[in-house]
Amino acid sequence: MTGFIxxxxxxxxxxxxxxxxxxxxxxxxxLISFFVMGHEExxxxxxxxxxxxxxxxxxxxxxxxxxxxxxSWGLYKVARDIVRSENVMVYAMVLDPRxxxxxxxxxARFPIGExxxxxxxxxxxxxxxxxxxxxxxxxxxxxxxxxxLPIVLDRQRLGVAxxxxxxxxxxxxxxxxxxxxxxxxxLLAALxxxxxxxxxxxxxxxxxxxxASVRAxxxxxxxxxxxxETKEKDEIGLLADSFNQMAESLRERxxxxxxxxxxxxxxxxxxxxxxxxxxxxxxxxxxxxKFVELGYEKGExxxxxxxxxxxxxxxxxxxxxxxxxxxxxxxxxxxxxRVVVVTTSPLRDNEGAVVxxxxxxxxxxxxxxxxxxxxxxxxxxxxxxxxxxxAHEIRNPLGSIYTxxxxxxxxxxxxxxxxxxxxLKTMRDETRRLNRILTDFLRxxxxxxxxFQSHDVNGxxxxxxxxxxxxxxxxxxxxxxxxxxxxxxxxxxxxxVKQVLxxxxxxxxxxxxxxxxxxVGTAREDGTAKIxxxxxxxxxxxxxxxxxxxxxxTTKRGxxxxxxxIVHRIVEAHGGRVAIESEEGKGTLVEIHxxxxxS
Amino acid sequence: xxxxxILCFTSVIAFCGFLVVVLPGSVAATEPLRIAITPVLVEHxxxxxxxxxxxxxxxxxxxxxxxQRRSYKExxxxxxxxxxxxxxxxxxxxxxxxxKFGEELLVAPQVYEEGPVYYxxxxxxxxSRVERFEQLRGKRYAFSDPLSNSGYLVPTYMxxxxxxxxxxxxxxxxxxxxxxxxxxxxxxxLVDGASVDSYVYDYLAATNPALTSRxxxxxxxxPHGITPVVIRKETGRRLKEQIRKVFLGMxxxxxxxxxxxxxxxxxxxxxxxxxxxxxxxxxxxVERQPVPLTLxxxxxxx
Numbered sequence: 001m002t003g004f005i006x007x008x009x010x011x012x013x014x015x016x017x018x019x020x021x022x023x024x025x026x027x028x029x030x031l032i033s034f035f036v037m038g039h040e041e042x043x044x045x046x047x048x049x050x051x052x053x054x055x056x057x058x059x060x061x062x063x064x065x066x067x068x069x070x071x072s073w074g075l076y077k078v079a080r081d082i083v084r085s086e087n088v089m090v091y092a093m094v095l096d097p098r099x100x101x102x103x104x105x106x107x108a109r110f111p112i113g114e115x116x117x118x119x120x121x122x123x124x125x126x127x128x129x130x131x132x133x134x135x136x137x138x139x140x141x142x143x144x145x146x147x148x149l150p151i152v153l154d155r156q157r158l159g160v161a162x163x164x165x166x167x168x169x170x171x172x173x174x175x176x177x178x179x180x181x182x183x184x185x186x187l188l189a190a191l192x193x194x195x196x197x198x199x200x201x202x203x204x205x206x207x208x209x210x211x212a213s214v215r216a217x218x219x220x221x222x223x224x225x226x227x228x229e230t231k232e233k234d235e236i237g238l239l240a241d242s243f244n245q246m247a248e249s250l251r252e253r254x255x256x257x258x259x260x261x262x263x264x265x266x267x268x269x270x271x272x273x274x275x276x277x278x279x280x281x282x283x284x285x286x287x288x289x290k291f292v293e294l295g296y297e298k299g300e301x302x303x304x305x306x307x308x309x310x311x312x313x314x315x316x317x318x319x320x321x322x323x324x325x326x327x328x329x330x331x332x333x334x335x336x337x338r339v340v341v342v343t344t345s346p347l348r349d350n351e352g353a354v355v356x357x358x359x360x361x362x363x364x365x366x367x368x369x370x371x372x373x374x375x376x377x378x379x380x381x382x383x384x385x386x387x388x389x390x391a392h393e394i395r396n397p398l399g400s401i402y403t404x405x406x407x408x409x410x411x412x413x414x415x416x417x418x419x420x421x422x423x424l425k426t427m428r429d430e431t432r433r434l435n436r437i438l439t440d441f442l443r444x445x446x447x448x449x450x451x452f453q454s455h456d457v458n459g460x461x462x463x464x465x466x467x468x469x470x471x472x473x474x475x476x477x478x479x480x481x482x483x484x485x486x487x488x489x490x491x492x493x494x495x496x497v498k499q500v501l502x503x504x505x506x507x508x509x510x511x512x513x514x515x516x517x518x519x520v521g522t523a524r525e526d527g528t529a530k531i532x533x534x535x536x537x538x539x540x541x542x543x544x545x546x547x548x549x550x551x552x553x554t555t556k557r558g559x560x561x562x563x564x565x566i567v568h569r570i571v572e573a574h575g576g577r578v579a580i581e582s583e584e585g586k587g588t589l590v591e592i593h594x595x596x597x598x599s
Numbered sequence: 600x601x602x603x604x605i606l607c608f609t610s611v612i613a614f615c616g617f618l619v620v621v622l623p624g625s626v627a628a629t630e631p632l633r634i635a636i637t638p639v640l641v642e643h644x645x646x647x648x649x650x651x652x653x654x655x656x657x658x659x660x661x662x663x664x665x666x667q668r669r670s671y672k673e674x675x676x677x678x679x680x681x682x683x684x685x686x687x688x689x690x691x692x693x694x695x696x697x698x699k700f701g702e703e704l705l706v707a708p709q710v711y712e713e714g715p716v717y718y719x720x721x722x723x724x725x726x727s728r729v730e731r732f733e734q735l736r737g738k739r740y741a742f743s744d745p746l747s748n749s750g751y752l753v754p755t756y757m758x759x760x761x762x763x764x765x766x767x768x769x770x771x772x773x774x775x776x777x778x779x780x781x782x783x784x785x786x787x788x789l790v791d792g793a794s795v796d797s798y799v800y801d802y803l804a805a806t807n808p809a810l811t812s813r814x815x816x817x818x819x820x821x822p823h824g825i826t827p828v829v830i831r832k833e834t835g836r837r838l839k840e841q842i843r844k845v846f847l848g849m850x851x852x853x854x855x856x857x858x859x860x861x862x863x864x865x866x867x868x869x870x871x872x873x874x875x876x877x878x879x880x881x882x883x884x885v886e887r888q889p890v891p892l893t894l895x896x897x898x899x900x901x
Contacts, residue, residue: 071773073774073775076789112790113771
């Protein structure tokens with residue numbers, strides 16, 4: 001039973017309603033029809049008996065005269081015509097008082113003058129005083145009514161009129177009636193089914209629309225949501241109304257939320273700070289558009305550890321999920337890395353559990369640069385003040401010492417020993433070194449305004465390299481040239497440019513080892529003269545690289561750290577720029593750009 | 600009252616007397632000529648009968664009226680009483696009535712090639728084993744009219760020759776007063792045999808073969824004078840001649856020929872009274888039988 005019911009549960013509302021209506025209509029129709037047919041059968045039966053009675057009365061009346069005249073032919077015609085005239089008639093006969101056949105509608109089987117085969121019905125018929133209806137069966141088993149009436153004239157019994165009336169046609173009528181009832185019931189059931197489908201279609205159309213709208217809403221397809229329209233004010237209509245109100249307000253809310261979300265996203269995306277979130281494992285889960293400025297796609301961040309992009313100098317709190325603030329460097333794919341101040345706070349879910357870190361990195365690269373410049377300016381100002389004093393207070397005595405040492409070593413009054421000669425040479429060298437330092441110092445502190453004249457920069461390079469070849473500081477390392485002959489004449493201060501070249505190339509020569517090499521090249525590029533000095537020396541550590549142009553920054557022993565500070569200052573005075581790239585253990589590249597024409 | 604008045608009165612009386620004496624003749628001339636027949640011939644023959652009766656009237660130039668009665672006895676009475684002038688009757692009633700009140704022969708139809716004769720058939724159901732009249736002993740039999748030659752006199756004559764009477768020979772016999780009914784009674788086996796006018800049987804065989812095919816003829820009598828058209832002795836000679844002329848000329852007239860064709864009659868001919876002597880002889884033989892003609896079939900029960 002459950003196996004039969006189970007598939008029914010999957011039926012739609014329409015199918016269920018149709019099936020119910022169909023069964024209901026069919027059942028009621030059959031019930032009514034069987035009830036009606038029972039009555040109909042009784043009525044038809046009564047009608048048949050009534051007809052039989054009337055026919056036998058007519059036969060008896062018409063038989064009087066032929067019986068009196070012994071007119072068997074006339075009686076035969078009456079009996080024959082009666083049987084032919086009524087389809088319910090099986091036979092008609094007239095018997096004489098003794099029971100012999102006077103005439104029969106089937107004379108071949110029932111010859112005139114012969115007695116009927118004896119049977120209880122005939123015996124009863126012959127003695128009946130009035131109308132007698134007996135129930136018998138015909139050879140086919142069908143109910144047969146034998147209706148008998150005595151033929152009486154002046155109280156004298158002339159004979160008996162007898163007819164056979166069959167129920168066959170009644171049964172036929174009832175069978176036809178049953179068939180018609182069944183057909184009509186089936187038609188009504190089909191009508192009921194169709195009606196059920198139509199009604200349920202109307203009902204379910206609204207429900208289906210409702211369902212589709214709910215689906216669209218639940219999947220966030222707000223544009224696909226349609227107003228469920230129904231004219232009916234039944235339960236479904238009320239449901240649709242309520243749904244419409246709910247959906248409208250829901251849509252309003254969702255729109256508000258979306259607007260807020262877009263607003264917040266805008267805030268995040270368009271913020272001038274780097275904003276990101278990290279998962280608990282320290283990988284990026286979100287970065288804002290600011291990160292794109294680093295030359296990466298946003299997608300390149302997601303899922304990768306923050307430590308791959310964000311370098312801290314100290315405890316590496318970039319990955320921590322706690323609250324804090326620290327300075328860090330943010331790696332860039334293109335351009336210089338950025339210096340940022342990162343503030344982090346824990347990211348919590350709705351239950352308050354920490355699920356990650358929210359980070360806000362403020363770009364302070366420019367500020368840092370400004371600070372550095374300020375610091376350098378301050379340093380230079382201090383140097384300038386010191387230089388004024390030192391120029392006279394140190395340089396004049398130094399000149400006297402140098403002259404004295406020279407005199408002692410070149411024209412001694414007494415012969416001096418070899419050891420003393422070595423000491424004098426040391427004194428002279430150190431005095432010269434002091435002087436050079438002092439000169440550098442003064443150059444830096446009180447720079448001379450450049451005196452621009454047209455010069456061949458390639459020629460200047462050749463001169464510097466030639467001079468360096470004889471300088472012991474160059475340590476005898478080779479310098480290769482890649483000079484661009486199209487460079488032409490450039491307005492520069494020749495002495496200052498040579499100073500710059502000297503400082504840079506000397507640094508490189510001192511950085512490379514025994515089999516190191518230094519390449520100096522020139523090129524014309526975008527209206528500037530580019531001078532490149534590349535070496536394969538030990539390189540400069542990253543943290544020092546950022547302060548490389550500040551005074552007193554040095555990586556070599558015995559240096560004052562003024563060389564590159566002077567380079568920077570001269571190039572700036574020429575309106576050019578200097579950039580340095582270096583990788584520890586691999587080498588350093590210095591690029592100097594000088595404008596070709598002065599404006 | 601003066602002489603003129605008396606003369607005048609006398610004239611009026613004389614005129615009235617003239618009217619009384621002369622006018623009935625004229626009135627009688629416009630009365631319809633009544634012609635009687637019985638359905639003994641053919642039960643469903645009404646239209647054919649109307650046609651020839653109307654034809655006769657048309658040719659005579661006076662209206663005619665068809666009078667039908669069930670039995671020959673009734674027709675005989677009408678003729679004797681003068682209620683009909685002309686009648687189509689069987690040879691037996693003619694013989695009787697001619698002797699009784701002088702009824703006269705007018706014409707007779709010629710159906711068969713042999714002349715104005717016909718036969719009496721004995722018929723049985725087509726599947727009956729009876730092959731001879733004698734085998735019908737103890738069976739049920741149908742006569743037509745007790746005054747019919749072919750339907751009653753001929754078979755009773757045959758019985759008389761066998762020394763039998765209907766009530767003695769048959770188990771039961773009935774009168775149907777119609778030759779066509781006799782054929783039907785045999786066909787439905789209401790009776791085992793019947794005597795039939797050969798003209799009626801042959802007419803039915805041509806018009807309703809389905810009925811006659813259920814029967815078969817086992818005996819044909821010798822020829823007898825066919826059913827004649829008779830007229831009252833009292834009818835005027837001129838009218839008799841006029842009517843005879845109409846009948847005799849039918850086969851020469853297109854309309855009359857059509858009617859004759861429908862009746863399956865070749866033509867009408869004048870026949871002598873002696874044509875019916877065979878009937879007179881049979882009647883004489885039959886009436887010598889100890890048991891008289893009876894109309895009480897119940898008495899025939901054994």
